[in-house]
Amino acid sequence: MLESFTWLASWLTYDVFGIETGTKLGNSIHFFIEDTSKIFFLLTLIIFVMGLFRSILSPEKIRTYIEGKPKTVSYFLAVSLGAVTPFCSCSSVPLFIGFVEAGIPVGATMAFLIASPMINEVAVVILGTVIGWELTLIYIITGLLVGMFGGWATDYFKMDRYVEDYVWKIKTGQVIQPTYDTTLIGRILFAWGEVKEIVGRIWTYVFLGIAIGAALHGYVPTGFFAEYASADNWFAVPLAVVSGIPLYSNATGVIPVVEALLGKGVPIGTVIVLMMSVVAISIPEFVILRKVIRIQGLVYFASFLAIAFIFVGYLFNALAM
Numbered sequence: 001m002l003e004s005f006t007w008l009a010s011w012l013t014y015d016v017f018g019i020e021t022g023t024k025l026g027n028s029i030h031f032f033i034e035d036t037s038k039i040f041f042l043l044t045l046i047i048f049v050m051g052l053f054r055s056i057l058s059p060e061k062i063r064t065y066i067e068g069k070p071k072t073v074s075y076f077l078a079v080s081l082g083a084v085t086p087f088c089s090c091s092s093v094p095l096f097i098g099f100v101e102a103g104i105p106v107g108a109t110m111a112f113l114i115a116s117p118m119i120n121e122v123a124v125v126i127l128g129t130v131i132g133w134e135l136t137l138i139y140i141i142t143g144l145l146v147g148m149f150g151g152w153a154t155d156y157f158k159m160d161r162y163v164e165d166y167v168w169k170i171k172t173g174q175v176i177q178p179t180y181d182t183t184l185i186g187r188i189l190f191a192w193g194e195v196k197e198i199v200g201r202i203w204t205y206v207f208l209g210i211a212i213g214a215a216l217h218g219y220v221p222t223g224f225f226a227e228y229a230s231a232d233n234w235f236a237v238p239l240a241v242v243s244g245i246p247l248y249s250n251a252t253g254v255i256p257v258v259e260a261l262l263g264k265g266v267p268i269g270t271v272i273v274l275m276m277s278v279v280a281i282s283i284p285e286f287v288i289l290r291k292v293i294r295i296q297g298l299v300y301f302a303s304f305l306a307i308a309f310i311f312v313g314y315l316f317n318a319l320a321m
Helices: 003-016 024-056 059-066 071-084 089-101 106-118 121-131 133-156 165-169 184-219 222-228 236-244 251-263 268-280 283-289 295-320
Strands: none
Touching (some): 003 024, 024 121, 024 184, 024 251, 059 071, 071 106, 071 133, 089 106, 089 165, 106 268, 133 268, 133 295, 184 251, 236 268, 251 268, 283 295
């Protein structure tokens, strides 16, 4: 099915626009059209399906599943639910408050918040078409393990002392919970509303990511990345983590950049940690979390994720050799 997007890009680029095959401009335009049509099609389809799923598995039900479970079980449930629920960074604060309100350990809450943006459903599907399903599966498992270990470390080092005082004072029932129309039509309307809301919020990031990917694909020589970002350069992975901190994008918006960098020969581990960094430890993400967590807690959170991502980067580069 995805070959149809390649055909569409070729037809528009070379037949309709009349751009010469093999030129830098032609390669860039082809990349832009193919990824734009492919990503927005998958984005719409998967968000709709996950919207139907979310109408059944609401944040309140997630809290119910995790609440009262032993810590080890709660970490596993938290990352598993985080991986299959389409909650974005804008949901971090209400979810955090809701989890704490329900008496769920802060470690399980942090495990959920780590896994949820890292294992984005749309990004996983597109990533599978870019790097193959075997490496994508390893990426998913790694993301789950990072989330579980992050939850354990949060509880072990008693990081709950860095949660803002007002969060603990919120009583059960004070947080207003949304209601859903549970009929089939209601769930379909809810899912379509999710598509319009999420796509409407992230489309600029997706377009920007595709434009950057197209420019990299068409105009940046392969030798540049081979010299500065090869697997032999041990500083490339930490630099990729640092490079993602000032940026902000949904995981879907980073995929075109990932695709272009991989096409230029940048090692898979280096590219993956750049994506993880942009999604999970960017400055805007921490500006949002600062509403519920003190600076000391955010420093710990960012440091842990940075170290974990660097380890993941080296692991993926070693596996790809």
